Amino acid sequence: MLEPSLDLYGETYERVEAVLADLLVKCHARYALIVDLKGFVLVHQRAVWAPKPPSLDSLATLIASNHSANVAIAKLFGEDAFRETVQQGADVGTYVEELGTEALLVTVFDGSAALGKVKLFTKQAVVRLLEALAEDHGPPPTLDLDEAFSDDAAKLFDGLFGKRTQP
Amino acid sequence: MSTINFSAREINFKLVYYGPGLSGKTTNLKQIYEHVPGDGKGEMVSLQTEDERTLFFDFLPLDLGKVNGFKTRFHLYTVPGQVFYNSSRRLILRGVDGIVFVADSAPNRLRANAESLRNLRENLEEYNLRLGEVPYVIQVNKRDLPDALSVEMIQAVLDPSRSVPHFEAVASEFKGVVEPLKAVSKMVLEKLAQKA
Ligand SMILES: Nc1nc2c(ncn2[C@@H]2O[C@H](COP(=O)(O)OP(=O)(O)OP(=O)(O)O)[C@@H](O)[C@H]2O)c(=O)[nH]1
Ligand SMILES: [Mg+2]
Numbered sequence: 128m129l130e131p132s133l134d135l136y137g138e139t140y141e142r143v144e145a146v147l148a149d150l151l152v153k154c155h156a157r158y159a160l161i162v163d164l165k166g167f168v169l170v171h172q173r174a175v176w177a178p179k180p181p182s183l184d185s186l187a188t189l190i191a192s193n194h195s196a197n198v199a200i201a202k203l204f205g206e207d208a209f210r211e212t213v214q215q216g217a218d219v220g221t222y223v224e225e226l227g228t229e230a231l232l233v234t235v236f237d238g239s240a241a242l243g244k245v246k247l248f249t250k251q252a253v254v255r256l257l258e259a260l261a262e263d264h265g266p267p268p269t270l271d272l273d274e275a276f277s278d279d280a281a282k283l284f285d286g287l288f289g290k291r292t293q294p
Numbered sequence: 295m296s297t298i299n300f301s302a303r304e305i306n307f308k309l310v311y312y313g314p315g316l317s318g319k320t321t322n323l324k325q326i327y328e329h330v331p332g333d334g335k336g337e338m339v340s341l342q343t344e345d346e347r348t349l350f351f352d353f354l355p356l357d358l359g360k361v362n363g364f365k366t367r368f369h370l371y372t373v374p375g376q377v378f379y380n381s382s383r384r385l386i387l388r389g390v391d392g393i394v395f396v397a398d399s400a401p402n403r404l405r406a407n408a409e410s411l412r413n414l415r416e417n418l419e420e421y422n423l424r425l426g427e428v429p430y431v432i433q434v435n436k437r438d439l440p441d442a443l444s445v446e447m448i449q450a451v452l453d454p455s456r457s458v459p460h461f462e463a464v465a466s467e468f469k470g471v472v473e474p475l476k477a478v479s480k481m482v483l484e485k486l487a488q489k490a
Contacts, residue, residue: 135299165389166353166369167306169299182337184355188369189339192350195385276362277483283358283366284476287334 313396314406315375399442429481
């Protein structure tokens with residue numbers, strides 16, 4: 128069986144999205160993302176008023192790597208991890224909380240939000256998200272992949288470098 | 295462990311370019327970035343020193359399009375090859391699905407190739423992985439060097455049992471760059487299809 132890093136599907140996924148949307152409203156943040164520790168975006172939400180976000184792939188990769196570097200630094204001092212990770216620029220900032228052992232919740236905010244609120248509601252969101260994830264949500268969907276899958280993907284790879292051939 | 299997002303219908307894979315310092319790992323990603331047209335790639339991120347040596351990693355997302363109704367993406371990473379950046383190298387290997395080992399053909403780098411491969415095995419152990427279990431190919435780079443070692447010599451050191459697919463390359467001229475990427479990706483996809 129394949130193991131996604133978080134059991135995010137069906138109803139759980141919708142609940143998770145709703146928690147993120149609610150978080151954005153409560154602390155007036157721009158974006159909220161769940162990123163796995165490998166640097167992939169699992170879910171994201173954007174406030175209606177927020178400008179178009181930068182590349183979420185880049186953001187997720189940098190957040191996850193930064194987090195793993197921070198944990199490594201903490202371990203040098205005998206700590207398990209540093210308690211919180213805030214990055215603040217002149218206008219935009221990010222706040223990161225661990226979400227279980229495999230993922231991170233990232234809140235991106237700007238000058239229109241109060242940092243105290245961002246921290247408080249992000250922490251609350253983590254609790255609600257872990258509750259949603261802990262619930263029994265039935266067996267995961269199955270992924271039907273056959274040999275054709277890797278052949279099709281190989282053809283698409285050729286396409287990637289210019290020779291577009293549809294499988 | 296590929297990341298599958300059922301709700302967004304996405305499958306993501308992480309490929310890592312490993313190898314000794316200056317073997318040409320970053321060059322591979324730069325060349326791929328240059329040769330993939332706009333919609334197939336995302337932004338390339340490079341965390342490097344002032345003299346363009348990789349400090350933490352390079353990152354390039356590639357978008358294959360839809361396979362079996364799933365948006366299929368490969369995230370390419372390089373590690374810093376310089377010996378003293380080992381803690382960074384280890385972090386980058388987290389969750390790796392496939393590896394391209396970029397070997398240097400220069401005679402004075404033969405030992406560095408072997409040491410880097412040993413270091414790769416050690417770092418994989420931290421994640422309870424063995425090299426034999428991870429889809430893995432070797433790119434023998436810098437074939438244009440006038441004093442390049444023979445491929446057989448490099449193979450004898452890196453893969454004495456000759457069981458690992460290898461590809462000759464001049465990465466700086468985009469020669470032999472696509473082939474190892476394609477080969478390792480195919481292995482990664484086949485592994486996923488077997489597990490499914
Ligand atoms: N002659 C020759 N030079 C190459 C080739 N590929 C890369 N180079 C050169 O080798 C040098 C190092 O390349 P990089 O791609 O930065 O090496 P790297 O493996 O990323 O090095 P680190 O980041 O320190 O680990 C650059 O000057 C490249 O232009 C090749 O096929 N032939
Ligand atoms: Mg490099």
